[in-house]
Amino acid sequence: MNIVEIFDFTSFNIDREPHIILNQDICKGCDVRGCTNCCPANCYSWSEAEQKMTFVYDGCLECGTCYVVCQRNAFTRWRYPRGGFGVAYRMT
Amino acid sequence: MNRNFQAIVVGAGPAGSASALSMARAGLDVALVERGTFPGEKNMFGGMLHRLPGLEEIFPDFWDRAPLERHIVKKGVSFLTGDSSFNTVIEPGSFDRTPYNGYTIFRPRFDNWLAQEAVNAGATLITSATVDELVYKSGRPDGVTIVGRQGELHAPVIVAADGVLSFLAKKAGLRQPVFDPGQIAVGVKALLDMPRELIDERFGLARDQGFANEFVGCTEGVRGGGFLYTNYDSLSIGLVFHLGSLRTSGKTPYDLLNEFLKQPQVAKLVRGGRILEYSAHLIPEGGYDMMPELTGDGILVTGDAAALCNATGLNLEGINLAVESGLLAGKAVAEVCRKGDFSKRSLEVYKELMNESHVMKDLKQYRKAPHMLHNDRIYSAYPELVCQIMEQIYRIEGTSKKNLTKLFIQSAKEKIGLGNLAADAFSAWRSL
Ligand SMILES: Cc1cc2nc3c(=O)[nH]c(=O)nc-3n(C[C@H](O)[C@H](O)[C@H](O)COP(=O)(O)OP(=O)(O)OC[C@H]3O[C@@H](n4cnc5c(N)ncnc54)[C@H](O)[C@@H]3O)c2cc1C
Ligand code: SF4
Ligand code: SF4
Numbered sequence: 001m002n003i004v005e006i007f008d009f010t011s012f013n014i015d016r017e018p019h020i021i022l023n024q025d026i027c028k029g030c031d032v033r034g035c036t037n038c039c040p041a042n043c044y045s046w047s048e049a050e051q052k053m054t055f056v057y058d059g060c061l062e063c064g065t066c067y068v069v070c071q072r073n074a075f076t077r078w079r080y081p082r083g084g085f086g087v088a089y090r091m092t
Numbered sequence: 093m094n095r096n097f098q099a100i101v102v103g104a105g106p107a108g109s110a111s112a113l114s115m116a117r118a119g120l121d122v123a124l125v126e127r128g129t130f131p132g133e134k135n136m137f138g139g140m141l142h143r144l145p146g147l148e149e150i151f152p153d154f155w156d157r158a159p160l161e162r163h164i165v166k167k168g169v170s171f172l173t174g175d176s177s178f179n180t181v182i183e184p185g186s187f188d189r190t191p192y193n194g195y196t197i198f199r200p201r202f203d204n205w206l207a208q209e210a211v212n213a214g215a216t217l218i219t220s221a222t223v224d225e226l227v228y229k230s231g232r233p234d235g236v237t238i239v240g241r242q243g244e245l246h247a248p249v250i251v252a253a254d255g256v257l258s259f260l261a262k263k264a265g266l267r268q269p270v271f272d273p274g275q276i277a278v279g280v281k282a283l284l285d286m287p288r289e290l291i292d293e294r295f296g297l298a299r300d301q302g303f304a305n306e307f308v309g310c311t312e313g314v315r316g317g318g319f320l321y322t323n324y325d326s327l328s329i330g331l332v333f334h335l336g337s338l339r340t341s342g343k344t345p346y347d348l349l350n351e352f353l354k355q356p357q358v359a360k361l362v363r364g365g366r367i368l369e370y371s372a373h374l375i376p377e378g379g380y381d382m383m384p385e386l387t388g389d390g391i392l393v394t395g396d397a398a399a400l401c402n403a404t405g406l407n408l409e410g411i412n413l414a415v416e417s418g419l420l421a422g423k424a425v426a427e428v429c430r431k432g433d434f435s436k437r438s439l440e441v442y443k444e445l446m447n448e449s450h451v452m453k454d455l456k457q458y459r460k461a462p463h464m465l466h467n468d469r470i471y472s473a474y475p476e477l478v479c480q481i482m483e484q485i486y487r488i489e490g491t492s493k494k495n496l497t498k499l500f501i502q503s504a505k506e507k508i509g510l511g512n513l514a515a516d517a518f519s520a521w522r523s524l
Contacts, residue, residue, distance in 0.1 A: 001282060001353075001367050003346040010370050013129075034273075034339035040280045040346060040372035062134060063372040064257045065278045068271045069339045079259065083127045083240020084220030091198045091326075092136040092283055092371040 003042045006059045015085035018057050019077070020066070026074040027053040034069035061087050093243040097123045097216070099425050100236060101251040102223045102260055104131035107395025107414035107421075108253030109206040110147065114422025116213035117150070120429060123245055124207060124215050125238065127222040132203030135255075136281060136371035138319050138328065140164055140194045140304050141202070142412040146419040148191075151209075155191065159201045161323040162302025163192035166295070169406065170357075171475035172309040172318075177357040178478045181305075188301065196302050196321045196328065218245075223254065226263050226391075232434070233264065233390040248434045250391045251421050253414075256374045258384070258397035266393055267384035273335035274466070275378030277316065277403070280345045281330030282353070284365030288325045294361065295322055306406055309475025310352045314341045315468065318352055320361065327365055329353070332375065334466070345372070375410070377403045379462045380455040386446065387439040392421045402454055404461045413451050420445040464519050469508055477507040 001009075027033070028051060035044040041059045044066065046052075067078050080086065101112045104126035112124040128134045141160070148154045165188045168181040187193050211217050220240045227235040227244060235246035252260040256276070261267040295303040307318030316333035331349050338345070353362055376382055376399035383399045386392065394400070395414030402409040424442035428434055446452050480503050484494070494502075504513050 001346065001350055001370060003344075006370060009367050032339065037342050037344050038278070038335065038338050040278060040344075042344070042346065061372045063278060064374045065335065065372070067257065068273050068276050068374065069335055071270075071273075073270075079224070080127055080222050083222040083238065084129050085240070086134070087371075088129065088133050089136055089200050089371055090369060091200060092281060092328075092369050 006041060010059075010061070011088045011090065012059065013085050013088055014058050015081045017082065019079055019081040019086070020055070020057050020060065020075060021077040022053060022055050023074050023076050024053060026072050030072055030074070032071070035066040038065050038069045040065060093218070093241055093245075095123070095245055097121050097245060097247040098429055099123070099249050099251065100125060100245050100247040101253055102236065103253035103255055103397070104128075104207040104217065104219075105135055105203055105253060105255055105395060105414065106206060106411045107397070107418040108251065109203065109210045110415040110418030111251050111253055111394055111422040112215040113150070113206070113210040113213050114419045115425055116210055116215040118422070118426035119214075120426060122215045123247070124210055124217045125221050125223055125236070125245065126207070126217070126219045127240065129220050130200070130204050131207035131217070131219070132200035135199040135203055136279075136373045137199060137410065138279065138281070138321060138330070138408060139196070139411075140321060141197045142194045142409055143191065144412055144415050146416050159197070159205050161196040161198065162297070162300050163187075164194045164196070164304045165297070165301045166303045168303065168305040170305060170307045171478040172307055172355060172357070173476050173479050175356055176479040176483065178475075178482050194304075196304075196323050198323070223260065226250070226260065233388075248390060249425055249428065249439070251425065252391060252393045252397045253395050253418060254397050256376050256396040256399075258393065260391070261384050261393045261397050264388045264391050266388050266391070272378070273339060275376065275382045275462070276335050277332050277375045277377045278335055278338070278345065278372060279330055279332040279375055280349055280372045281328055281370070282349065282367050283369040283371075284327045284329060284362055285368050286325060286327055286365045290364065291322050291325065291327070297322065307352075307358075308470065309472055310355060310358070311348060311471055312341075312343060312351065313468065313472045314338050314343060314348065315466065315471050317471075326368060327362060329362060334377070375403065375408070376401050377462055377465075379403070380459040381462070383455070386443050387436050389436045390434045392424065392439060392442050394418045394421045400451060400455065402458055403465070404458055409454075413454075416449055416451050417446065420449060460519075460522055467516060467519070469512060469516060473507045477503055480507070
């Protein structure tokens with residue numbers, strides 16, 4: 001299973017409005033970045049060269065892992081997508 | 093949409109639907125609010141559905157009525173190393189006779205079915221509605237706002253059945269504002285397509301029989317384990333990791349899952365399986381010590397929202413505890429509605445019902461299990477020890493065999509240390 005192909009096997013109804021918003025400044029000063037390895041959907045990637053966190057919520061499985069592992073509360077917003085949006089499991 | 097109800101249940105998972113079902117049967121006008129486009133759309137688990145005595149009482153034909161997959165007749169545990177495995181399997185004859193001990197299910201089907209049963213009993217199901225805020229009146233919760241479908245719903249009592257993160261319990265000040273990653277695990281699962289006959293043959297099953305297997309030693313030292321369950325024509329296979337340990341490991345869940353699927357013995361089990369769906373979800377594994385306050389003014393907390401999971405390492409009970417707590421919350425709400433008093437004091441009747449139930453008794457009994465599972469040796473040293481000893485017992489090299497006791501002591505010394513072995517045995521005994 002290649003995680004970059006997540007959209008091939010799991011369905012999403014992507015909202016225009018992000019349900020998770022990060023405060024980049026907090027991530028810059030973070031020395032753990034547990035979100036980057038713990039997120040099961042690979043939504044977080046840190047670029048050492050640019051000193052920048054990229055977060056893409058499209059393939060978010062709404063599991064809550066980042067919410068729990070981030071100990072700096074870098075989230076300006078962390079809520080579930082609006083009703084009817086987000087991941088849509090069919091038979092798991 | 094704006095409407096008044098006698099009670100609002102937030103979340104149509106097993107806890108919420110059971111709760112709405114029991115209230116509707118008591119004649120209450122209850123709203124069951126779910127953020128998915130249908131109940132179960134957002135939910136995943138291992139998994140095995142255990143017996144549900146509370147629901148069986150309401151539906152004596154429960155096991156014919158509910159959408160189930162195979163009934164579990166075989167339970168196994170595998171100790172894995174990079175290239176070896178040691179397996180134990182138990183197949184009691186009684187597991188193949190009704191009432192069956194457990195079934196595999198698909199959450200999008202099962203949860204939807206249970207919610208529809210609540211609707212049939214008179215509950216109002218509102219889907220595509222994410223509950224956002226609690227609405228207060230004279231300092232007490234009096235309703236909720238919803239987004240997706242927009243509006244406010246009002247009721248003097250609210251049941252939080254919104255799952256492990258329970259933002260509702262947080263907003264009502266009932267749960268810890270920040271979670272301890274040491275008390276929460278994440279599970280990832282791949283659903284693999286496989287023809288029914290192949291599953292029957294590969295796992296030694298007939299008719300509707302199913303197999304459930306747990307794995308230790310498959311997480312590259314990260315605290316956690318693996319699981320494999322047979323559905324009719326698919327396999328559920330995945331890993332569970334303690335978040336505190338995963339975070340410091342630097343490893344990713346999907347790489348570990350791929351490695352697990354490639355382990356030589358596991359690869360033979362899943363050969364030919366095509367991935368149908370990938371999913372992830374959290375498990376509240378902290379047990380009794382992680383539980384939030386169960387009641388507040390105008391609010392009750394049930395299921396995963398109340399951390400009602402029993403994780404002993406070999407078995408994970410969650411749905412059965414969620415359903416039972418939901419039914420009891422429904423009973424408590426019906427009682428306070430008769431009295432018209434929705435204060436925390438009046439709602440304590442829920443706590444009393446819970447304390448008498450197997451839910452709290454079991455959680456208290458296994459209170460120490462989470463501590464035992466924080467022992468890193470379980471996740472690699474012990475599986476290696478087991479495999480090494482078994483290998484040596486069977487290996488024939490033309491030299492004289494070592495005495496079994498000596499062999500055990502020597503291997504245990506090497507892998508674990510005798511002091512640790514004694515301490516681990518003691519802590520395992522104390523926690524179970
Ligand atoms: C990997 C894994 C394996 C597991 N294996 C097993 C097993 O083998 N056996 C077992 O019994 N248990 C197992 N469990 C545990 C079990 O899944 C849970 O204990 C159970 O689902 C809890 O039910 P619940 O109704 O409390 O919560 P959930 O099932 O999480 O339901 C919560 C519901 O609330 C909805 N919701 C959440 N927030 C909102 C909101 N703001 N507004 C509207 N709706 C909302 C969600 O969409 C969801 O439908 C496993 C869990 C995991 C993650
Ligand atoms: S989200 Fe949290 S854990 Fe991740 S980099 Fe930002 S501050 Fe660190
Ligand atoms: S909720 Fe889960 S899937 Fe979504 S970004 Fe956070 S860790 Fe990743």
